[in-house]
Amino acid sequence: MQPQILRNQVKSHLLGQIQRGELKVGKTINLALLARTIGVSVTPIREALSQLEQSRVISAVPNRGFIVPQLSRQEAKNLYETIAQLEITAVESSVYTEYDIEALRNQQLLLQQSHTPMRRLEARLFFHQLLVRNCPNSVLLQILDDLKTRLRFYEQMHVRDASFYENVDNQNEAIIRAIEENNVPTAALILKMNWMVVLEYLEKQLAA
Missing domain, CATH: 1.20.120.530 (GntR ligand-binding domain-like)
Known part of the structure; x- marks a missing residue:
């Protein structure tokens, strides 16, 4: 499957979690669990998360990975x-x-x-x-x-x-x-x- 399709698959899954209120503020995103759930490797997951970080939906925190940032x-x-x-x-x-x-x-x-x-x-x-x-x-x-x-x-x-x-x-x-x-x-x-x-x-x- 093409990398872009895999990235979009990951993003769709995460956006669905957001829409259903399943992805919580302050929560660290478990890359390994996400890979198993969607059935893809960690690489397209990191790429999708990086795109969501650019959109300020999530943040990359040293020693923690990707999290949903606190509200202000x-x-x-x-x-x-x-x-x-x-x-x-x-x-x-x-x-x-x-x-x-x-x-x-x-x-x-x-x-x-x-x-x-x-x-x-x-x-x-x-x-x-x-x-x-x-x-x-x-x-x-x-x-x-x-x-x-x-x-x-x-x-x-x-x-x-x-x-x-x-x-x-x-x-x-x-x-x-x-x-x-x-x-x-x-x-x-x-x-x-x-x-x-x-x-x-x-x-x-x-x-x-």
């Missing part, structure tokens, strides 16, 4: 502000069809039917994925994906009540309406507020 208020601030700005740039460069708007509305309905923090997080992130998928800048979209992988650790650890997302999700309808009216400045403003509400909540949780 400063990183959360940098992370959410950067994601907000990149999404605004993506929206500003996107063209939306009636099909795209309908897809956003359908996802908004799914959001309202999600009643656990994990399901609400997944539904919310998919809404934002739909929001930027027409952006022609593939590099920007890849950076967004990498940042949102790290973001998952913050929300999985600190958002215990799914009802918190209700106020955030209510802004989605306003974003959709603004896009439908071709009012990009308003959509961008609400989108930034959308991310900043979550950041404010997390900063309080991290300070507690």
Whole structure:
């Protein structure tokens, strides 16, 4: 099997663990166990972990190996502000069809039917994925994906009540309406507020 395919296989496995909340902050990643679980050698695992390190999802620590780094208020601030700005740039460069708007509305309905923090997080992130998928800048979209992988650790650890997302999700309808009216400045403003509400909540949780 080609090295790139093996690396992607490892990354997919680790990202799945992150999405399911199985990969914990502060936990050292067991390379030998990972190799046995996936059925590949340690070499593509190290390559995949190095790529995830470049994306700041994990860190390499001397004498410990690869670990999921601890969370901090400063990183959360940098992370959410950067994601907000990149999404605004993506929206500003996107063209939306009636099909795209309908897809956003359908996802908004799914959001309202999600009643656990994990399901609400997944539904919310998919809404934002739909929001930027027409952006022609593939590099920007890849950076967004990498940042949102790290973001998952913050929300999985600190958002215990799914009802918190209700106020955030209510802004989605306003974003959709603004896009439908071709009012990009308003959509961008609400989108930034959308991310900043979550950041404010997390900063309080991290300070507690």
